[in-house]
Amino acid sequence: MLVKKSGFVTIFGAPNAGKSTLLNALLNFNLSVVNKKVQTTRDRILGILTEENYQIVFIDTPGILEPKYELQKFMLKEIKSSLEEADLIIHIIDAAKINLDKLKKIDEEFKDQIRNKKRIIVLNKVDLVTKANLLPVMNKISENFGYDDTVPVSAAKCENLETLKYVILKYLPEGEFFFSKDTLTNKPEKFFVSEIIREKILTYYHEEIPYSIIVNVTEFKERSENLIFINADIIVERESQKIIIIGKGGSGLKKLGNKSRLEIEKFLGKKVYLELFVKIRKDWRNNKRFIRDYKTGDAS
Ligand SMILES: Nc1nc2c(ncn2[C@@H]2O[C@H](COP(=O)(O)OP(=O)(O)OP(=O)(O)O)[C@@H](O)[C@H]2O)c(=O)[nH]1
Ligand SMILES: [Mg+2]
Incomplete structure (x- = not known):
């Protein structure tokens, strides 16, 4: 009989280490948004890789941070609960x-969450360093830290990912699959739509x-077989931010709408009609209830 393996693998690390890039590369699909600025990812996002004899449930997490406001406290909680759920932790x-x-x-800092967990350290972006520089640090890490394995990769260039998969499978527990074979993520399509718009805001503002x-x-409706109608609110904290987002004569919002729409169409594989509105919710980043309502409303 075929032995099946399945488990949760949490991708954890500093902001900008390449967690979301690695998730996308392993899935071979651009699921989680990537940006050169820090704090791109705010929620835990599942990305599920299923093959004949294994199912790896990857969890992409926000970058490790010292929380300064309620939104960041929420992000830190997402990191901690993702570590607690993990069968295996990839520290990238x-x-x-x-x-x-x-x-x-x-x-x-995370000793309570990582205790007794299998851990792999992934050295990402090796395309930016020489082997001669890398080897001594790899040795130092193996000698001084309690990782079970060390794997150098380049997530952006898809280098050494087969080795990483092989190492992950070594530690993945035996067991039945958690999700159906065709499930890719836990989040609804509209969550990824909002993420794409937010990523464009990271790029252009x-x-x-x-x-x-x-x-x-606020609205995600299939108008016909090939057209999806989407309304989205961009919620800011102050009037001055609203003015900046909208731009001179609406030019900022128009550009944001166009860039977002193209990317959303690629993601959904359908034509999209996108309308954006800018709203003010004073100091929302510190409003625990607002964050809870919005954030947990996204999750399945
Ligand atoms: N050169 C190089 N750049 C990479 C590699 N992997 C990721 N990057 C870049 O690093 C930046 C950050 O990547 P992300 O995947 O958004 O990083 P993250 O860890 O998810 O960041 P947060 O969500 O903000 O915590 C992006 O500009 C990526 O293109 C890599 O292997 N090589
Ligand atoms: Mg990320």
């Missing part, structure tokens, strides 16, 4: 910016703007 670090003291601090917004898809 940027190979071009290795800091062993920081690594020690992280181990200490600066300073505090991307961190002051939340995107809420």
Whole structure:
């Protein structure tokens, strides 16, 4: 009889280490949004890889951070609960910016969540470093930290991912699948639509703007077989931010709408009619109830 393996693999690490890039590369699908700015991911996102004899349920998480406001407290909770759920933890670090003291601090901070867990350290972005520089740090990590395995990869260039999969499978427990074979994620399509719009805001707006917004898809309707009608609210904290988002004569919002629509069409594989509205909700990032209502409303 075919032995099946299945389990939860949490992808964990500092902001910008490449967690979402790695998830997408392993799934071979652009599920989780990626951006060169930090704090791109705000929620835990499942990405499920199913083959004949295994099912790996990856959990992408927000980058580790010191929470300064309620939204970030929510993000930290998402990280901690994702670690607790894990059968295996992938701690991903940027190979071009290795800091062993920081690594020690992280181990200490999350000791309650990582205790007794199998852990792999993934050195990402190896396309940016030379082997000669990498090997001594890899040795140091193996000698001084309690990881079960070390795997260098380049998530962006899809390098060494087969090795990583092989190592993951080594630690994955035997068991029946958790999800049906064709399930890719736990989040509804409209969640990814709001993520794509937020990612475009990260790309086209600066300073505090991307961190002051939340995107809420209020309507998601299939008008015909090939056309989806989407309404989304971009919620800001202040009038001045609303003015910046809208831009001169509405030019900012128009550009944002066009760029988002193209990406959403690619994601859904259908034509999209997208309408964006900007709304103000004063100081929402510190409003626990607002965050809970919005964030848990997205999850399945
Ligand atoms: N050169 C190089 N860049 C990479 C690699 N993997 C990811 N990146 C880049 O690193 C940046 C951050 O990638 P993300 O996947 O958004 O990182 P993250 O860890 O999910 O970030 P947060 O969600 O903000 O915590 C993006 O600009 C990626 O294109 C890699 O292997 N090589
Ligand atoms: Mg991310």
